[in-house]
Amino acid sequence: MDAAALWQRYQDWLYFHPGLGFYLDISRVRFDERFVTSLQPRFDHAFREMAALEAGAIANPDENRMVGHYWLRDADLAPTPELKRDIVDTLEQIHSFVRQVHSGEIHPPDAAQFTDVLSIGIGGSALGPQFVSEALSSVNPPLQIHFMDNTDPAGIDRVLAELKDRLASTLVIVISKSGGTPETRNGMIEAKHAYQKQGLNFAQHAIATTGKGSNLEKLAHSEGWLATFPMHDWVGGRTSELSAVGLLPAALQGIDIDAMLAGAKEMDIATRLPQIKGNPAALLALSWYFEGNGKGEKDMVVLPYKDSLLLFSRYLQQLVMESLGKEKDLAGNQVYQGIAVYGNKGSTDQHAYVQQLREGVPNFFATLIEVLEDRQGTSVEVEPGVTSGDYLSGLLQGTRQALYENHRDSITVTIPQVNPRTVGALIALYERAVGLYGFLVNVNAYHQPGVEAGKKAASGILDLQQRVVKALQMQGAPMTLSDLATQAGAPDQVEAVYKIVRHLQANQRQVSITGELGQPDSLRVVAIA
Secondary structure (H helix, E strand, O other): OOHHHHHHHHHHHEEEEOOOOEEEEOOOOOOOHHHHHHHHHHHHHHHHHHHHHHOOOEEEOOOOEEOOHHHHHOHHHOOOHHHHHHHHHHHHHHHHHHHHHHHOOOOOOOOOOOOEEEEEOOOHHHHHHHHHHHHHOOOOOOOEEEEEOOOOHHHHHHHHHHHHHHHHHEEEEEEEOOOOOHHHHHHHHHHHHHHHHOOOOHHHHEEEEEOOOOHHHHHHHHHOOOEEEEOOOOOOHHHOOOOHHHHHHHHHOOOOHHHHHHHHHHHHHHHOOOOOOOOHHHHHHHHHHHHOOOOOOOEEEEEEOOHHHOOHHHHHHHHHHHHHOOOEOOOOOEOOOOOOEEEOOOOHHHHOOHHHHHHOOOOEEEEEEEEOOOOOOOOOEEEOOEEHHHHHHHHHHHHHHHHHHOOOOEEEEEEOOOOHHHHHHHHHHHHHHHHHHHHHOOOOOOOOHHHHHHHHHHHHHHHHHHHHHHHHHHHOOOEOHHHHHHHOOOOOOHHHHHHHHHHHHHOOOOEEEEOOOOOHHHOEEEEOO
């Protein structure tokens, strides 16, 4: 396609939202009008299903739940007065609590004010808050935030070491809908232990964001924690950033959460339009479907050209992959759907993996995130008439052009600046695009049976570990791995037993192993005091 034809295609397919100053360019995706026409019936179905979703239809049959994260930024859309009041009350509770923390009315026992926040959560309870913090938190926020988002002991030690003496002035948020998420529970226990070691009362520093009636809520009430905030059962973890899960830590950092909600609401309105060309989420879904042939045959590479948006690709990984990565469709057919997502940032990528994107395996399409404003204030010239921001813009445009010339497609999302309103809009845009795409390919974007299967398998390993230790203690003499597995009631799980005892020995816990470590059949395992 020559330059004049490309320019015309750009104008034909450019989407612009004047209220948000938001642009979406899908002109470098090589679909044609015939392809768009062929997808129209699927889109008509998707638009109807999305409307039903917002009206309160059951979207997660596994748990008989509605999916209503859209109501969070427009409570008037909630299907019942009770749900509307719950949304409004929760937001008021967040604002009230944050005002009291910032003013010092709510403070730790041994300090005039809280100085830091320790957020304990995993998955959607961590990725959204981390992305928003990186994108929007100021250099000197009212409270510095730290995240405990895994059950890695060394990682936990690092976070606690960062806090050091400020643990006494740190507010802890424990985030878990059920209260039983193992990684979050472990982080809470580790944090409690750290507070006890310093002679501090954990409850006087702790708040919970959890489901109503959950074990975590009961624990918080019984121990007298500072506050609890609700996690609604109709909000999934990966769409929870604009609920108390994300709004509370953001507000504590001084981020304007009302502006985030307003930006999301404005984008929701734009993406509610039941037509392809005037709806930015539909345009994204169209492009994803074309690129992957409706089967996720290409990866989505997300390249934000702004340091503050570094974590956007990680956030989108969960939103897109957990929502769309499904073995079966809604009819029960085996389809193996999904879109793999990865990314870093521009222009770092120019020196990392753009070489492969340009000339390697063409198994991807790129999403370039452009921010028009370079910085607050004027920029120094690094060359006559050229600033650092000019270089960044030039590298983005150059990457887009170089990819297209070598038959690699790209989408460009442009925002005027990184602020609460535009970040809220980006979150809403991709939430809606994922929902529409799910209906296009006929999968349930709102459940995650694969995640639950992994949790069950992990629980089985931990149960086996208890039986292994008990068998060793009862035997009292060295055992082969096969004998140990049999004694533990798992003769067909010798490999798992090997990995369990290897891990226990590495941490000086209860077992000793002799023999050639690289030859598992030669090993003998014995319990130690």
